[in-house]
Amino acid sequence: MLDATARHHPYYPRDLVLNHYVTNTNSVALTLVYVSLAFITIVFLASALAYPRRHSTLQSPGDRLVFFWLILNGFLHLVFEGYFGINHATLAADQSPIGQVWKEYALSDSRYLSSDTFVLITERITILVWGPLALYGAWSLYHNLPSRHIAQLMLSLGHIYGCVLYYFTSIVEDSPHCDPDPYYYYFYFWFFNVFWLIVPVILMTSSIKALKRAMASFNDAEQFITETHFKHN
Template sequence: MSVASQHHPYFPQSLELSGYTPPTQTPLTLVLVMGSGLGAVLVGTYALFSRQRICGAALGLLDRLAATWFVLCGALHCVYELYYLLHFRTLASAEDVLASTWKEYAKSDSRYLAQVPLVFALETITVTVTGPLCLVAAHAIWNQSLGQRHIAQLSASVLHLYSVALYFGTELIAAESGCRPEPLYYYGYFIAMNAPWVVVPLALAIQSTGAICHAMQVAKSQ
């Protein structure tokens, strides 16, 4: 085992991270920081969309939940994951709180610290394409622009599903896993934290496909 691999908690144990600096915050602190930030986005967005009125009527529950989802995704993609892209090559040695949260998550997937090109490519698409599409979908829900909403919603959801399929698939077929063996990191971080980007986009993609097909049938019958 190399000297470098003895000083970091990531798998595979042969992984070398030049200049790696461990976080000064505890894992619980980092989880609370992320949870508080995400919670504020969720609560604030839901409250804002709950006050919106279209022709005097409030948005439906499903619309409010969908909008909250898209704003959350937009914030994660265009802010948090943008940070990752900007610090892709120096993340292992960075010492700020955002870097530390990435280092904590990397216990479930060390590719985020190992400068793997696939991860960088997926995050680039997510930041530059998927994130803005999510914000477009949220804005369309706010204005009840149904055509724009379902095109953006379907596109963003398909991109989410595609990215997750590549993300999970390449890890499963890898010669060496990048996840620590403890259940917390595999089932808690790697599976549970990414599962919403399978379940929710699938449901939204089905919804938008149905809405678009219905609209086309109506247009054809006229």
């Protein structure tokens, strides 16, 4: 039988103890409005930064989309997930707009409200490593630096690795932290996160091809220099 501490919240598992939980004051619709406004703000910011200028090399639509993706990741990792990293211990009672967004998402994964060790460590790595790397990737892409593909490859590998672990640490336990309602499980848990599997695979493939071309060109140039040297000697 569930005790009183486990009955006053909507999260799974139902015996999860969240003594400090406070119900959201914002409706789900308003919470989604906040998310939408944040997304639109990032779109405008990335679009403004990506607008062609003399010192920018973002000429193709593909590069602009990648630039937007990197800016989006920088914002999410440093601001949204950064908020979690700082306030995870009190998030269940948080009534700020960001806190209420986290509590809404936690219906699909209550580990975010219980300071789960795996989630906490993964998020801290994301905040401290992947967030700055995403912004560096955007900056290097903007200036077409050779390091853009190295940053893009590292970030993509990190996203894929983290996302696979995130999914499977839940799935192998039969997802006890997820509300079984299909809306929360498939839309919140799967749909909102699967982009960090799909897009990184695309970007990683692109970076690997670019690095292979660069190495092939380097090898050709090195071979040409060697052959020229032998001819002159």
